[in-house]
Amino acid sequence: MTVVVSLLAGCSGEDSSSGAPDSGAKELLASVKKVVDAADSARFTITSADVPEGGTALVGGKGSAARPGQFEGSLDVSFGGTTATVEVISTDGTVYAKLPFSSAYAETDPAQFGFGDPGLFMDPDEGVSNLLVEATGSRLTGTSRIGSEVVQDVEASIPGTVVRDLLVSADPKMPVDATFSIVTESGELRRAVVTGPFFDKDVESTFTIVLDRYGEEVDIRAPSTG
Secondary structure: OHHHHHHHHHHOOOOOOOOOOOHHHHHHHHHHHHHHHHOOEEEEEEEEEOOOOOOEEEEEEEEEEEOOOEEEEEEEEEEOOEEEEEEEEEEOOEEEEEOOOOOOEEEEOHHHHOOOOHHHOOOOOOOHHHHHHHOEEEEEEEEEEEOOEEEEEEEEEEOHHHHHHHOOOOOOOOOEEEEEEEEOOOOOEEEEEEEEEEEEOOEEEEEEEEEEOOOOOOOOOOOOEO
16 A cells, blocks of 8 residues: 555646656556455446447446455446446356346356456456556656545546457457556545447447445345346
């Protein structure tokens, strides 16, 4: 944590708006990944914009993720233009879903809903923190605010294959644009905004991922089914 805060202090007031890659930004993202990976849990909120109609895809949701591979929350899924909220619990590689108007969870393949295993959100190799170290061309773009918090913004590009593994991509060959917002006081990744061809290779859509409540105690267990 001390290293991250020191890096953020060194970044204060800096602005790489020229668009040139910044070695300090790359070092900062690597340090922030360590902060995310050190947290036992975090709360996630996902929203999307400019989503084309048609198909089945994850378009939003919220919940808590915990190590080593747990998630509990609700995910918003678009079914041909109609959005439904699916209650989801993931434990140790098994995903359970409770559909609208259903009274019980059932073991399911999340691919049928257009997303992967949300239990991997906190995975250091496949989760959200992996976006930080897979980013290329990163550059500092100054500070801003999210609520009462001051954040350092970093813009970068992420390979489409990396984003596909966490969210979705209609064209994994295409990189996506990303802006990471890092809390200057704590070094926590607070928000990641990624824009690319997630649902349609010819349409630019945006996912916004917000993380907070790092380390909050959560108790996620496999649900009763039937």
